Amino acid sequence: MTGRPSRPDVRPVAVVVDAYSTGAALAPAFAAAGWRTVHVSSSPVVPEPYRASFRPGDFIGLIAHDGDLRRTLNALLPHAPVVVLPGAECGVELADRLAAGLGLPGNGTELSRARRDKFLMGQVVAASGLTAAPQHVTDNPADAVAWAVARGDWPVVVKPLDSAGTDGVTFCHDAVAVDRAFRALHGRPNRLGSVNDRLLVQGFLRGRQYFVNTVSLNGRHLIAEIWAESKREVADAAFINDLEMLMPRAGAVQDALAAYTSAVLDALGIAYGPAHTELMLTADGPVLIETAARLMGTVEQQAVRRSLGVTQADLAVQAVTDPAGFLSRLDQPYRMAAEIWCVALISEHEGIITGRSGFARIEGLASYASSIAVAGPGVRLRPTIDYFSSPGVVYLVHEDAAVLAADYARIRAWEREGAIFDLAPASGPG
Structure with a gap:
């Protein structure tokens, strides 16, 4: 048979x-x-x-x-x-x-490099008539110092051209700090494996930081999410992630951010797929920090779905598998069923993690929804200096902002007390 x-x-x-x-x-x-x-x-x-x-x-x-x-x-x-x-x-x-x-x-290949190289990105955006940060690219520390000194507006930012997650981003308040940051980064591989043969020096943008997540189809851009960011400055490093808060779609600030972001996407030739755009809302309006032609990193899908019903990844797939359904969303701004606070854990301690017995306290919070990338036993915990050295991310979801604020404060207090991770002394540089 x-x-x-x-x-x-x-x-x-x-x-x-x-x-x-x-x-x-x-x-x-x-x-x-x-x-x-x-x-x-x-x-x-x-x-x-x-x-x-x-x-x-x-x-x-x-x-x-x-x-x-x-x-x-x-x-x-x-x-x-x-x-x-x-x-x-x-x-x-x-x-x-x-x-x-x-x-x-x-999105074609003509502007591919500008969608990765932060200097070229700024040049393309400025050439399109949009406000962009003052910047300089060089392979020479003396040249970097000279540019910063000539500007005379401190601090300045030194960072890799094409890494991610605040890798190597350093805020420098004087010429000595610029020279030190440049020499620490130049010629070394970044977190994505590229060698920092040249570095970017940028003027510091003053204002409130936001990011806008989008999905595009045939050059039409859907605003998937708008988040307000809170960061914390670390000595000899950068502002590290502290708190990200999902904003309602409606509002004058949100409209300004959405319009500027859409213009940036057009300038960079992002007509298809997801993008993650970081902005500073200055006294003169939105200014680009950087755009990434991909999904926002480190997102817990279910937490976002609890509020919005759909994630940026879901929308990126719908744009491909159901383009008509995706395009119908363009006239339907997203609505929040609950507020989301995304809390980046910040370590002030160092040692080898032997357990995380205190994490149960976080999981017991009224607004606790989920967590991702939480460091576990055997990992060496160090003081947080960038995205990659954060020991985890916690999502808080609740209808009441007061509950979120109280739970956030508890997490930060437990961190200061060293009450989340169980640590053993670390031996050697490791």
């Missing part, structure tokens, strides 16, 4: 390049829509900060890009993909090249 031949799987295929951090949410969202996904890694080795978030079992195929674009394109052709999306920052440029090479919709 002969069995029936199996039917070919005709479900459409999407490609995700570097499905790390929040990009890991794309494959499950495509699966929920009845699609399959193939993963392409932009380098043979997954960058260390992203290894824990990568879920290879979500994909029907795994392809490692070795630098040969034609070889990677040929490996994709049997899957007949219909879309290519970046999952994390390190995959943005390769996603552009693959989409173009396969003849698929995308």
Whole structure:
């Protein structure tokens, strides 16, 4: 007796390049829509900060890009993909090249580098007539110091051209600090694996910081979320993440941020897919800090769905799998069922984590919703100086802002007391 031949799987295929951090949410969202996904890694080795978030079992195929674009394109052709999306920052440029090479919709390659290189990004935005931060790029510490001194407006910011997560971002209040920051970063690999052969020096932007998450289709931009940010300055480093608060869509500030963000996306050629844009609302209006042509990083999907019913990753997938449904959202601004406070844990202590017995106190808070990337036993805890050294993120969701404020204050008090993580002394530099 002969069995029936199996039917070919005709479900459409999407490609995700570097499905790390929040990009890991794309494959499950495509699966929920009845699609399959193939993963392409932009380098043979997954960058260390992203290894824990990568879920290879979500994909029907795994392809490692070795630098040969034609070889990677040929490996994709049997899957007949219909879309290519970046999952994390390190995959943005390769996603552009693959989409173009396969003849698929995308953002093109002409401005690809400007969507990664923060200096070129600022130049393109300024050339379009939008307000941009004063900036200078150099491979020479003396040149960096000379530019900062000539401006005479302190502090200035020294940072890598193409990293992420506040990696290497340093606020400098004098020439000595500029020289020290430059020498500490120059010639060294950043968190995404690129070597800092040149560095960016920017004028400091004064005001309130926000970020706007979007998804675009055919050059039309949907405002998925607008968040207000609170940061804390760290000596000889940068402002570290403290608190992010989801804002209602309606409001004069939100309208100004949305309009400026849409103009930035147009200037940078972001017509398809998700983007995460960081802005400073100054006395003269919004000014770009940077835009990333990918999902916002470090997002707990269920917490956001509790408030909005949908996440940026969900919307990025809907734009591909149900474009008519996506476009219908353009005239329906998002509404919040509850407020969300995203709390970045901040360490003031150092040692080897042996347990996190105090974390149960956080989980017992009235507004506690979820947490992600919380450091566990065996991890060396250090004082937080950037996104990557934060020991975790806690999402608080509640209808009452007073409850959120009280719970946030409790978390910060427990941190100061060292009451969240159990620590053993650390030996050696480690």
